Amino acid sequence: MNTRNITNSEMVVMKVVWKKKTCTAAAIVDEVSKNSKWHFRTIKTLLRNLVNKKIVGYTIDENDSRVYHYFPLVKEEDYLRLERQQFVDMYYDGNISTMVASFLKDAKISKNDVKELKEVLERCIEKKDEKE
Missing domain, CATH: 1.10.10.10 (Winged helix-like DNA-binding domain superfamily/Winged helix DNA-binding domain)
Known part of the structure; x- marks a missing residue:
């Protein structure tokens, strides 16, 4: 697709x-x-x-x-996943941390947003640890 x-x-x-x-x-x-x-x-x-x-x-x-x-x-999630990956590849040379950092630099982020982002990152770390 x-x-x-x-x-x-x-x-x-x-x-x-x-x-x-x-x-x-x-x-x-x-x-x-x-x-x-x-x-x-x-x-x-x-x-x-x-x-x-x-x-x-x-x-x-x-x-x-x-x-x-x-x-x-x-499936919607499959479509969105592919779109996200193509976006990161095209505009950020596949580097997701550069993309996130640039979004965060330009965004107005509340304390609650920061808390949610930390939780997402912690879950990502836990998933990585489980796979290793």
Whole structure:
């Protein structure tokens, strides 16, 4: 899967498919239309693009052959993991500590954020220790 082929517009549709797990095109159009003014044909084109890219699959309704039920072929977490890795590789030469440091330098971080980040790092260290 090359996630760089998923456009920002297609991601709007993909988020609905991930959220609903299985749904009709009408349900996707309804959900996307809540936050956009896209024409239903635009939304259906984006959905068709995702099907052609094998990111979304579908089945045809047993009772009505005009109704398609769409479902994700790619898990959301798998997609996000790959996107994160590609981001770190492209912009930070694969160096995650440089990325985190640059984000922290530019961010306004509360004491609570710092506490949460410390907990995340501690869990990462524990996982590494368990594997060794």
